[in-house]
Amino acid sequence: MTGAVRAGNAAAAEVPCPRPKIVKPSAPPRPVPPADDPEAMKVGGGDLATHGLIVPAGAKQPPAVTATTWIVADLDSGEVLGACGPHVYQTPASVQKTLLAATAIDKLNPKQNVKVVQSDLDIEENSSAVGIVVGGTYPVSTLWLGLLLNSGNDAANALARMAGGGGADGVAKTVAAMNAKAAELGAFQTHAVTPSGLDGKGQFTSAYDLALIARVDFANADFRKYVLTKSAQMPAQKSPKVGGFQFQNENKLIYNYPGAMGGKTGFTTVARHSYVGAAQRNGRRLVVTLLGAEARPIRGWQQGAALLDWGFAQPAGSSVGHLVTPAEVQASAQATAATPEKATTGGLAGVAAKPAAKSGGLSVLAAGTVAVVLAAMPLSLLLVQRRRRRLARD
Structure with missing residues (x-):
């Protein structure tokens, strides 16, 4: 570690995170988060216990982004290259699907067929769905693609139900397993209420926690394959008779950023925009996570790309903390x-x-x-x- 610039001691003021001046759109009030846990905020290093900016000594200032909190870390070494409020509680939106993947992707055979039941479609009105139908039968691999490319909340329910045994309590069992997985990883500020990331009372995460979760996901070959897939086909169904259709990957990083490894987008009116993305360059693999962003002047994936550029510009070995294992x-x-x-x-x-x-x-x-x-x-x-x-x- 090369040292860091931040509120390194109680007497120092926190360094404000660089943000552009914007007119924030009207939105519902954010959920009241739990009180800060001083010890949980130090997980990964005492310098991470800040609501402000933390960067290596001598580093250029990171780009101004609308994200409320963010982190850039090395997927392989675990070094945290820089962050803004890494342990501050936030609501996740659909990036919570990365925790579902970390919990369930190894539990389900990608070739297994899943018959959709009515409860799989029990999602918030007008929320994102990939378009599976009750009575239809779909391979697990297709449901993962629907989850990670198109952010299908219906696919999230179906996968969670099956990972929890396939019964009426399958989703609840998987949500419990997601919380157990978070604790296992050291993601102590993460509490899942829904498998999809649709808002739920008491549901929180942090930028640091998402980086821990992403590190597990990107170690999985199936996950890496899914999130780099640009388009996929939803198969036609005989009963009920429904035609097949194509759906696209909503993560624009994979189309526009050299070395992109994929990731996950997220949005609810309460959580605002969230993003997890990773890329590789010159033998380094970095991950960026951000929460509570607005889409203007640039979208979440573009904010992620700007932070990745900043991270790749930092010399190897410079860090302000690490991702616990x-x-x-x-x-x-x-x-x-x-x-x-x-x-x-x-x-x-x-x-x-x-x-x-x-x-x-x-x-x-x-x-x-x-x-x-x-x-x-x-x-x-x-x-x-x-x-x-x-x-x-x-």
């Missing part, structure tokens, strides 16, 4: 369970499976016959794990 989260949970008193003393820096040369030293804690390796992972991860365990008991 599931192994780090698991190690933290084990350490918290073994020695919960450590989580309140400040004597434990955190947990990570990293070599000593990078971690600044290791200490070993025995719990029975189990050794837990302690390294320079933020204490925040331990405290968040402890808090989650306490809430689960309550």
